[in-house]
Amino acid sequence: MIMALNAITRTAQRIVGNSGILLSSRSSSLWTSDNIVKSPHKDVVIPNRTVVEHVWEDILKWADKTALVCGVTNRSITYQQLYKYSRNFAAQLRTQLKIRDGDVVCIMMPNSPEYGVAMLGILEAGAEVTTINPIYTAHEVHRQLVLANPNVVIGVPSTIKVLKEALQLAQKDLPIIGLNDGTGLPSGVISFQEFVIDSNPDLSVLKEVSKKPEDIAFLPYSSGTTGLPKGVELTNRNVVANCVQQESDPIKFYNDTTSLNQDATLAVLPFYHIYGLVIILLHKLSAGLKVVTLPKFQPDSFLSTLKEHKIQLLCAAPPMVLFLGSHPDVKKEHLESIKTITSGAAPLPRNDVQRVLEKVQPDTNLLQIYGLTETSPLATAMLRGSTAYSTAGYAIANTQLRVVDSDLRSLEPNQVGELLIRGPQVMKGYRNNPEATKAVITEGWFRSGDLASLGKDGVVTIVDRLKELIKVKGYQVPPAELENILKEHPAVLDAAVVGMPDKKAGEVPKAFIVKKDGVKVQPEDIIKFVAERVAEFKRIKEVTFLDELPKNPSGKILRRVLKDKYC
Template identity: 45%
Template sequence: MPNMPEFPVCFLGILEAGLTLTAINPTYRAEEIVNQMNDSSSRFIIVHYNMLEVILQVKNHFKNHLDIICVNDFDGKTRELPSGVRPFSDLIQNNIDVSKLDKQKHKIDINESIAFLPYSSGTTGLPKGVCLSHQNLTSNVAQMCIKEINTIQETTKTHQDTIIGVLPFFHIYGTQVVLVRSLREGSKIVTLPKFDPKQFVNILENNKNIVLYAVPPIILFMASHPSVTSKTLENLRFTGSGGAPCGSTDIERLLTKRDHQIVQAYGMTEASPVLTHSVPDSPCKASVGYCVSNTFVKIVDIETGKTLGPRETGELCFKGPQIMKGYLNKPEATAETIDKDGWLHTGDLGYVDEKGCCFIVDRKKELIKVKGFQVPPAELEAVLRQHPSLCDAGVVGHPCSKAGEVPVAFVVVKQGVERPKEDAIKNFVADKVAPYKQIKHIIFTEVIPKNASGKILRKQLKELIKTELKKEEN
């Protein structure tokens, strides 16, 4: 479901009932939807009318019988639904006896019962269900609301912040940082089903006391696009950036248009999601800030596991009440991410200075981040290997000023088979994955470099990209 008023109704209603919610990216293709629905053992789905056709096409591939509820009333029109599909309006009728609903609630343990099941690739591999308890979610919202870093003002008779809901609510960043946190403070939320430059600028120009949580591509848009002027931003009170590192140059360019508070935060789905948050008016724009309350950080050597000191670069590890319970039905993956002492190993490289300020240097993990979204190389490689003309593939991220990174695929053609056209391979992948996962460049090679255990040597592939792309340009 895209960002729309029905989303928080569903989200909060499901949690209040003691059930577990998993949110699906509305740009997902059929295969991706089936994988998530089956892995999560889902039994009900609430879907926007624009996605209903896809759900009906693949419903026979779901392992459980699925009750389908559809949001079919929007834009002043009510769409007709096929037999067996219930309208969303059935759930919110005034004649429902609410007292009876209390008896149907599932009993929960706030520390153990899973409230939200977003999907993440973690540090490597295919998407996995991240088990977040009620305690995980509420702890992280409370951590974001302490006065030192709280950026959303509580609604009063004379003041109400406007939150631009442009980050997708199906993503943990949009769910927790934008949606739940804003509702806690009684803020007004203006939703965008997707980022549209004209609509976005219109919202900036026609609202007051604006608080914006964004990803770096949106920061870049505001900093560089001519339609965004100082006047456009005059009601922008605060900007927060997360999802991926944001360059200090883009932040400085935005500040020249509108001098206001800009902070960066760091987190991951496995941490509900916020781990660190910079302090407003901090002079260090390159930092992702300090640990949020009740959260501990340590830096460990990636080879020895030894704890390192200030300004020594290693893997960032965190411990706190917002850390997930584990990956759904994947104890080995959980053990690889959370050690026996409860430390979450992020797969990111960084350091902490003498004051406890955290800095991200690089990513140990293989994950590609496109506009703040996770793109697991293993998933794209699996799709590429399904192509009838290819026998092997390796995918890595390549820097992009607009998207942060884009996927680049190295592919090996089967012996005796005619080399397929690059566009044909791209289209083959595009039919199976969401738009942000689509491959930007295809590079043909004789072999994918791997180590003795068969793991792809991605560093070598990244070194080859510039040379190969220059050859194509010439």
């Protein structure tokens, strides 16, 4: 989610790179007579193939190049090995565990090279992939096991105990495959390594797999920031389409892999989340990049990996951008190889952007992107060379946008309403939940639940989550607007705002502040700072200081958690 900030623009009329898109002259043509905004990019052809067919399409061009490497241990696999190991794993799933087309296999692991092997192997076996956060409790895992109904679960020693407890809660007895990280596997757990390195697997069983582009490939569960998580059915076509859409020249954020070149991207955003799974892992493997994995974000390993592996493309979330700009240990030498940083999922305050730009090379792009689990995930992206950091860019190829009022009537340019998205990347629906699906998809249009505006030139500005608006005496107050203002305060490192019940106003804004190290500030200082910058009904009424804010894996503030705990 990107919020409305003050735009930093070079000029309103510009030709973007060598893409041939002259936005100033084409802007009027992006709007149709019924207020639908088209993408400025030419439509791309969506290949009629499955995800694994798409990943392997050009593998002969880079078979001997590194596909995945662990940034901590430096263990790595080439593309040729990735192909071999994933097919071995698929064959074992079919022969040893009787996995069949349409079954579900669950992965509960941190990022690693083996994650790619497991994910592609599950798809090769004809099954669907569902992913679980490796730090979830047994109760949280149990809920997803009941909803997803997997046939097999895959974990690491640190997650297997939780998986076993969750299976007991769910009253399920399923095979558990474990990746041995050197600490050993519990009794009864199948060795992932033995499945993968089998020298004589029966690969002939893979000929029995009959998966079509319209079949489900992934079953991620939405973050649940506005309710209980729902299983999002993403087809092979959805994901392949989103991979191809990312290859339109103005939003192609990497160089082609050749005999002399291979760009590297850092995979620290978790693969169990759709951003990490599709944009970082799947798409970049399909393009032949080197994917450098980190099991979790730790400052030392993160910075050393950036430097040692000469990362060109960094896919980030706002907390990571905040770290890059504000942490004293981040030096220019760590960022000198980076050509592009993308950030999605939550607002990027202007100050955070400027701090990062001061540390990177002058020609480095820092670009906002926007999407949702239900859009596989990418829907909009800034163009290379853009400095309009307040926006989420333009609709990607083959994608249309509308902004509507509460009666679903399309609004005109620069009016704020709910953003609707239509394109080949929009999910099939929610698993076993036709009512929820019907509530968000009408005639192919997906209701994002995000408040946004569309400029005359088609540019998208995300304002806030529709369901998280604070209602003050009938006025609507976007929390993200106040959070951006709070982050302008010199003592504030991070901020969140929620609606606090009030007898007279209905709700009033309450702020949660993470202070910068070594600074002193009082609640009344914060309240006064905001009051000088907003209308009376938007003013902060109460401030609570916290050591950190609760966020989901993609960096979205969990305002519901703050509200439930403190309001």
